[in-house]
Amino acid sequence: xxxxxxxxxxxxxxxxxxxxxxxxxxxxxxxxxxxxxxxxxxxxxxxxxxxxxxxxxxxxxxxxxxxxxxxxxxxxxxxxxxxxxxxxxxxxxxxxxxxxxxxxxxxxxxxxxxxxxxxxxxxxxxxxxxxxxxxxxxxxxxxxxxxxxxxxxxxxxxxxxxxxxxxxxxxxxxxxxxxxxxxxxxxxxxxxxxxxxxxxxxxxxxxxxxxxxxxxxxxxxxxxxxxxxxxxxxxxxxxxxxxxxxxxxxxxxxxxxxxxx
Amino acid sequence: xxxxxxxxxxxxxxxxxxxxxxxxxxxxxxxxxxxxxxxxxxxxxxxxxxxxxxxxxxxxxxxxxxxxxxxxxxxxxxxxxxxxxxxxxxxxxxxxxxxxxxxxxxxxxxxxxxxxxxxxxxxxxxxxxxxxxxxxxxxxxxxxxxxxxxxxxxxxxxxxxxxxxxxxxxxxxxxxxxxxxxxxxxxxxxxxxxxxxxxxxxxxxxxxxxxxxxxxxxxxxxxxxxxxxxxxxxxxxxxxxxxxxxxxxxxxxxxxxxxxxxxxxxxxxxxxxxxxxxxxxxxxxxxxxxxxxxxxxxxxxxxxxxxxxx
Numbered sequence: 001x002x003x004x005x006x007x008x009x010x011x012x013x014x015x016x017x018x019x020x021x022x023x024x025x026x027x028x029x030x031x032x033x034x035x036x037x038x039x040x041x042x043x044x045x046x047x048x049x050x051x052x053x054x055x056x057x058x059x060x061x062x063x064x065x066x067x068x069x070x071x072x073x074x075x076x077x078x079x080x081x082x083x084x085x086x087x088x089x090x091x092x093x094x095x096x097x098x099x100x101x102x103x104x105x106x107x108x109x110x111x112x113x114x115x116x117x118x119x120x121x122x123x124x125x126x127x128x129x130x131x132x133x134x135x136x137x138x139x140x141x142x143x144x145x146x147x148x149x150x151x152x153x154x155x156x157x158x159x160x161x162x163x164x165x166x167x168x169x170x171x172x173x174x175x176x177x178x179x180x181x182x183x184x185x186x187x188x189x190x191x192x193x194x195x196x197x198x199x200x201x202x203x204x205x206x207x208x209x210x211x212x213x214x215x216x217x218x219x220x221x222x223x224x225x226x227x228x229x230x231x232x233x234x235x236x237x238x239x240x241x242x243x244x245x246x247x248x249x250x251x252x253x254x255x256x257x258x259x260x261x
Numbered sequence: 262x263x264x265x266x267x268x269x270x271x272x273x274x275x276x277x278x279x280x281x282x283x284x285x286x287x288x289x290x291x292x293x294x295x296x297x298x299x300x301x302x303x304x305x306x307x308x309x310x311x312x313x314x315x316x317x318x319x320x321x322x323x324x325x326x327x328x329x330x331x332x333x334x335x336x337x338x339x340x341x342x343x344x345x346x347x348x349x350x351x352x353x354x355x356x357x358x359x360x361x362x363x364x365x366x367x368x369x370x371x372x373x374x375x376x377x378x379x380x381x382x383x384x385x386x387x388x389x390x391x392x393x394x395x396x397x398x399x400x401x402x403x404x405x406x407x408x409x410x411x412x413x414x415x416x417x418x419x420x421x422x423x424x425x426x427x428x429x430x431x432x433x434x435x436x437x438x439x440x441x442x443x444x445x446x447x448x449x450x451x452x453x454x455x456x457x458x459x460x461x462x463x464x465x466x467x468x469x470x471x472x473x474x475x476x477x478x479x480x481x482x483x484x485x486x487x488x489x490x491x492x493x494x495x496x497x498x499x500x501x502x503x504x505x506x507x508x509x510x511x512x513x514x515x516x517x518x519x520x521x522x523x524x525x526x527x528x529x530x531x532x533x534x535x536x537x538x539x540x541x542x543x544x545x546x547x548x549x550x551x552x553x554x555x556x557x558x559x560x561x562x563x564x565x566x567x568x569x570x571x
Contacts, residue, residue: 006363010349010356017351017392107347111408114311114343115364116336254314258274 003117007125008132014102015095015129024094025133029087033141033148036080041152043072060223062161070158077149077162078224082214084145084171087138088179089207092130096186099126100256101193113253120248127183127244134179142171166224173233177240178210184243188250263322264289264416264447265310270319272305279305281471282319287464289415292438292448294462296455296560301469303451304344307418310449311341324415337365339416340409344424346401350394354385354404357393358411365412372411379407383437399430406434416447423454435461459556467563474563481559487512489552490528490535492521495545504542508535522552 015021066074103109112122146163153159216222265287272280279302287293297303308314310323312332321328324338348357355376362372380386383403388396393404402422409417422438423431438461441448452458458465459478466475474481482488494501498516505514505523510531512524521539525531528551536546 003364006360010352010360013356014349014351106349107343107345108349109347110308110313110343111341111347111361111405112364114313114336114339114341115361116333116366117364118333257308257313 003121004124004128007117007122008128011095011099011126011129021094021098025091025137028090029137029141032083032086033145036077036083036145037148037152040073040077040080040149043076044069044152044154046072062164066157066161069154073153073158074161077153077158078164078167079214079217081162081167082210082217084138084142085174085178085210085213086207087141088134088175089182089210091134091137092179092183093186095130095133096126096183097190099130099187100190110257113257119251119253123184123187123244123247123251126187127180127247130183130186131176131179134183135176138171138175138179164224166226166229169226169229170224170232173229174236177233177236180240181236181243184240184247188243188247191251191256262289263287264291265293265321265323265449267310267321268319270306270309270321271317272302272309272314273317278470280309280316283468283472285466285472285475287447287449289447290442290445291463292442292450292461294458294465295449295451295468296453296458296465297451297468298564303468304420306468307341307420307449307451311339311418312336313341337412338414339418340412340414342405342409342417342419342422344420346405348393348396348401348404348408351392353390354380354393354396355389357404358408361408362411367412375411375413376407379410383407384433399426399433402426402430402434406437410441414446416449417441418449418451420451421453422450423452423457431457455556455560465556467560469564478556478559481556482554485559485562486554487524488526488528489522489524490532491548491550491552492523492535492539492546493548494519494521494539495547501539501542501544504538504544505535508538510534519547524552 060078062078063071063074100109103112149159149162153162213222217224222228263286266285268284270280270283271278281302283306295303295306305314309316309328310321312323312328312335315329323335326334326338328335349360352360355373358376358379359369359372362375363369367375376389377386380389383406385400385403385407388400393401396404402425406419406422409419419438423434426434435457438448438450442461448461450458450462462478464475465478465481467473467481474484476484492498492505496519498519498521502514502516502521505511505521510525510527512526514521514523516522523535525535532549536549539546
């Protein structure tokens with residue numbers, strides 16, 4: 001565990017010197033936080049009666065009794081709320097894709113593997129280096145969204161629909177697991193390619209199920225409830241454990257050194 | 262006691278055999294030169310001995326630890342300088358060393374102390390907080406050597422330690438290697454710089470997938486080319502060629518200008534007899550010196566001939 005922390009510390013020291021990468025980490029989450037606020041604020045001024053026809057509105061009892069102005073904001077807010085689950089996927093992919101590829105391009109992989117560091121310690125250190133910022137950025141931007149939303153919603157009811165217990169549970173339980181899945185996938189792929197962009201592109205496939213969730217809610221096939229949030233959190237935690245174990249198995253030191261470096 | 266022993270060590274990548282039944286022993290405290298052409302399997306051998314890759318067959322014991330059984334302990338007991346320095350450019354020299362030292366199980370305090378010790382020893386202390394990305398090739402190489410030493414390993418694998426360095430930096434590194442030998446460390450040196458190997462190594466192995474020959478540099482010279490003496494005369498050396506040839510202990514003698522090249526077994530004992538015979542025959546002897554073949558001659562003879570060790 002101690003060596004994993006040493007690796008984590010080294011990764012962050014390196015990250016500190018990579019300003020472009022830091023901007024890539026900060027700007028997309030900020031846009032993903034501010035854009036919904038602007039759109040929610042605007043939609044509150046231009047109500048649209050067609051919103052009532054949306055599958056989400058028909059299926060979800062939380063929307064019952066809302067005025068047209070409230071409904072527009074509530075529907076959009078709920079959808080945008082799901083976008084916060086993109087953060088734990090976006091942020092770590094940027095850092096993790098460099099993790100093993102960076103060691104290869106720096107030619108530090110061989111001296112690193114020559115030390116008595118165990119594979120799980122190496123991977124844990126690399127994963128934590130991406131995981132911690134991913135969770136921190138996700139929860140911080142979500143908090144900013146929750147606080148700023150108060151200023152743009154037309155009523156308390158809209159606020160309660162968007163910042164629901166289910167959504168908070170989903171963010172608290174699922175974000176770490178989603179980040180871990182992404183990190184493990186990216187680190188595993190990073191060991192088998194020689195270009196960080198390749199690792200990012202391949203790992204981007206993980207985003208697809210989330211988009212499915214987004215559209216399922218929009219058309220009313222899926223209604224987010226506390227139970228569903230807990231089930232999703234548990235399922236994702238299980239998948240995250242599998243992904244981490246898989247990354248450990250796929251990280252064959254010898255192969256990576258002789259075939260991919 | 263040997264620091265490194267291998268027995269029939271073999272590594273194949275698919276159908277290609279990179280290292281074929283390598284058997285050797287490196288005494289503790291020796292500088293061992295491992296010479297061979299590019300693609301000979303030197304790096305693969307080093308990677309096996311540093312417990313980075315597993316052998317296909319055969320065995321090896323490094324500092325009493327069997328390869329494949331005590332790999333973690335082997336990694337703790339060896340230091341590796343790879344062909345490319347392999348440093349983190351955005352980290353400072355000190356941060357690089359401390360990071361690796363800590364991975365070698367040193368606590369934070371000791372890692373800092375070791376970093377300071379080697380940075381001072383290699384003349385990099387003044388640049389300790391500078392990012393390594395701005396370092397010259399020579400500075401990077403010194404830092405990589407310091408990294409290999411950060412945990413004070415008894416065995417060091419140095420792959421081309423002076424490649425690409427200017428003469429001054431190369432000399433510093435060579436002197437440092439001599440200091441390390443004086444400390445009793447075993448050094449496994451792979452290099453294409455044959456004069457350097459000749460200067461540093463106690464024992465040399467010439468290798469091309471298989472071990473071609475192993476021995477002390479002087480022994481290899483004697484085995485391949487025999488021993489001999491060069492006698493420079495004042496005047497025509499050809500006139501005295503028969504004198505040398507008539508001596509019972511002389512195997513062969515040739516003349517080149519004013520110099521006689523005489524092949525014999527024991528210059529220490531036989532040179533006085535040779536010189537006396539020449540002087541008695543009227544030759545004016547200017548210089549007498551051992552006929553030395555360079556290590557390059559030895560190397561080329563072995564690599565071109567592909568001679569196998571018996």
